[in-house]
Amino acid sequence: MKNLDSKNHVTGKSVYVDDIPVQTGTLSGVILGSPVAHGKILELDISKAESVNGVVQVYTFNDIPGKNQIGGIIEDEPLFAENEVHFIGQPIALIVATSEKIARNALKFIKVEIEELEIITDPREAKEKGHLLIPPRTFKIGNVKNSWSKCDYIFEGKVESGGQEHLYIETQGSYAYPIDNGSIKIHSSTQGATLVQKIVARILDLPMHKIEVDVARIGGGFGGKEDQATPYACMAGLASYLLQKPVKLILHRLDDMLMTGKRHPYSSDFKIGLSKDYKILAYQTCLYQNGGAASDLSPAIMERTLFHSTGAYFIPNTEVTVYSCKTNLPPNTAFRGFGAPQGMFVIESAIAKAACELNISKRLIQERNFLNEGDEFQYGQIAENVNISECYKTSIDKYQIDKIEKEIKDFNSKNTNYKKGMAIMPVCFGISFTKTPMNQARALVHIYQDGSVGISTGGVEMGQGINTKLIQVASKVFSISPKRIKIESTNTTRVANTSPTAASSGADLNGNALRIACNGLLERLKETAAQMLSCKLSQITIKDEVVFKDEVDSKIHWEQLIETAFLDRICLTENGHYVTPVIHFDKTKEKGHPFAYHVYGTAIITVTVDCIRGIYEFNDVKIVHDFGNSMNTAIDNGQVEGGVAQGIGWATIEEVAFSKEGKLLSNSLSTYKVPDIYSVPKNIEITPLKTNGPELALLRSKAIGEPPFMYGIGAYFAITEAIRAFNPNYTLDYDAPLTPEKVLMRLYQK
């Protein structure tokens, strides 16, 4: 089944927040952000701005009826700055005017005087000075300390990885208006409708039932709207509630880039020990997460870094520590991979360093250390249905790695100004929210009298195709045409207490809740059919919209069945509730079984570097991926391709740059380069590994949203191989993104 949204997306018909027809009298909001990264607010005078013609009101923290607090995990982030500011762009005030232009022009009339305080942008410096968002955490297995003496080789190094701008096509935004009885309805471009509802209720000091949040779809989220859509919904909601008028707040691209948090940059140290036969015996790493000025999702992201710090490998003695450091940058947040890519980049760097020092191929170390069935992760879970070695073996056979390596060797010996490089990137990614209680979902299914079906779940469509997959589920359970089924908007009054659509679990959680709801309805419909045919329920099946009795066509059609059930006063509505079984985690011991299952795969990435200019071109990305039993290969392959492009972007060209004063330098699309059609790999080949898929995946089709992102990490090491082929003096370093500028420097390093 094709993604049902594709046509409307490419013809511009899909409706996003800014496309919703507005009510007459809708007002516009524009935010005043802090001009400095750290300081004391000495004076804030909004009177002049308020007197501008067309300005209706200017709001600050003083106007908030409830709590000036938007922190989700930890309550450490005000909606509007009170006495201090902690990052450039931190909201101080909201101007509400009859037009956006008027509001924007009035910004300059707000007088704010700030006494500047010390600015910290570096996570290590923050840690030294004791600025941590939460206490550090350590995961360990075996005994690292006692293991070093048993190692034949020990290597140490330092690794840097940069931030990443989400650059969802639709910027952050909300449209809020008063509805009956003092309630507020908010259309928000959010991955987490309930979180928006909860925090708006907190800001307005209202019960959650007075806030209705609706999401038709969002123009990409990539984690950036897991909880950072909330402040904009709060501001639109606040103004709309206080003025009793519709208020729209859509961020300009430049404001979005300036104000919102990004992927966390990490700075890390590692120590790796190997035996003579290249078995990794011990691995110790300490990672400094640049959290920005408030906790946001950093504690959860830190956790996933800890979970995935050993990548696709089994290392019997491991100790990993993460510090979540408070700096004067916008609070960094969820981004595809959720801290895992940063951890995986460190272990891959450690292996690369070992291989380089030992003068062997990196893949020799990789292949000897892959995770095996029954191995224990450093978090206590026992690895089951592991197929990383199988993915690897399939990839090197199918794609003929020897041939690829030989071709590269030949090419490099024949060319002086161009060099090729290759790297293999294995991925093992755990599926489930790392916070166990978040792994629950509900679905509400209505069958209407004409046999058409309406479905509501907590899942948010953001381009990943969840709505299409939901239709497939209902169509399969009922055995009816997808044309009869509609996915309604995600709405907090229809489906309550939703988890954000994130952790790649959207389809698994919401789809399983839907499956349960549909099965409940199906049972009732079979009862009706059994009555109609005077037989037992067990004799009934429904196939292609027709009722069968003992496998014989009964000539009763779906529409007739529904009509009869309705006249029999059978309930044609059902609610499904799903919780992921098995999973648990004990934070006091840092052990448990946090993931429903793991996703595996390997990618072979080849690159050609132009050694005069430092630019490069990715030739091929050849993947073997364990989709389980993919329920939609078009969507799943699309997720792999998109993930790979985004991962390569992070590892190579996307460079988020801040000045020492905490000012975003890569503040527009002319200074922040994202992968375009010219820079994505010329050829992405995807081979599904043949497996049945785990029971806990929706229809045994594994989660797909995030894992392929990490294939992009291979791009870094493919480039370094090419540089080494050109410049024997180049000493491997680990400082992503490996931009053309950096490549050029390394090509001519003496």
Ligand code: MTE
């Ligand atoms: N694909 C598109 N097109 N747009 C997105 O915003 N977000 C990614 C991934 N794929 C995203 C995407 C992220 S970060 C996650 S967690 C998953 O989709 C969320 O959707 P799922 O849980 O339904 O896979």
Ligand code: HPA
């Ligand atoms: N992924 C995404 N979001 C989350 C997670 C996670 O593992 N845990 C809590 N929020």
Ligand code: MOS
């Ligand atoms: Mo994805 S980073 O879990 O929204």
